Amino acid sequence: MKKFKLNTACLIDNLKEHKDIRDTLISLIKDTKADILDVENKYSKDLIHKLDFNNSIDDSRKWVQLVKPHLQNYFNKCAKKLGYQTCNITNLWFQQYNKNGQHGWHIHGGNYTGVYYVKFSNKSAKTELMDPFSQDKKIIINAKEGDIVVFPSYVIHRATEQKNNEEKIIISFNFDFDFIQPYLFNRMDVLKGKNYDK
Helix, strand or coil, X not given: CCCCCCCCXXXXXXXXXXXXXXXHHHHHHHCXXXXXXXXXXXXXXXXXXXXXXXXXXXXXXXXXXXHHHHHHHHHXXXXXXXCEEEEEEEEEEEEEECCCCXXXXXXXXXXXXXXXXXXXXXXXXXXXXXXXXXXXXXXXXXXXXXXXXXXXXXXXXXXXXXXXXXCEEEEEEEEEEEEECCHHHHHHHHCCCCCCCC
């Protein structure tokens, strides 16, 4: 089997409404009934002190009603930036980490996934991606509070261990892009391609 490289896009930007919704969003998240994930196996350790993944398709959650319209607008901009028309958020959930909290290497479903950093200081544990081609390099995301990072769902990633006593809250999500921007069809017809074979 021959492996060949395709360039793919990851996006990072600040949610412009973050400061306006931050405190209410955190309060609503804290009032949400949630689970704890504490699992360790030979591959990784997961310790997420509070998460509502089991309700990730339920749009009636109050914090979802607050933030989802802003995220939808943001993801539609991402879609256009990447050559698609719109996107459909399939599920979203929050994760709260306290000291020693972490989420081991994993992947997601859907076309794209990512992280919205709701409560996040410069001492918070960072997100790391594994280079999908070489699988021998880590990409460390230097995000700030209010940032949203978006990347393909097949990219292996993790939340590193929270070493201090600060609370870290993120929202994670999966979404699918719908339909290709029409201008791309004409552009691709005139470009020369590169041949690959076995």
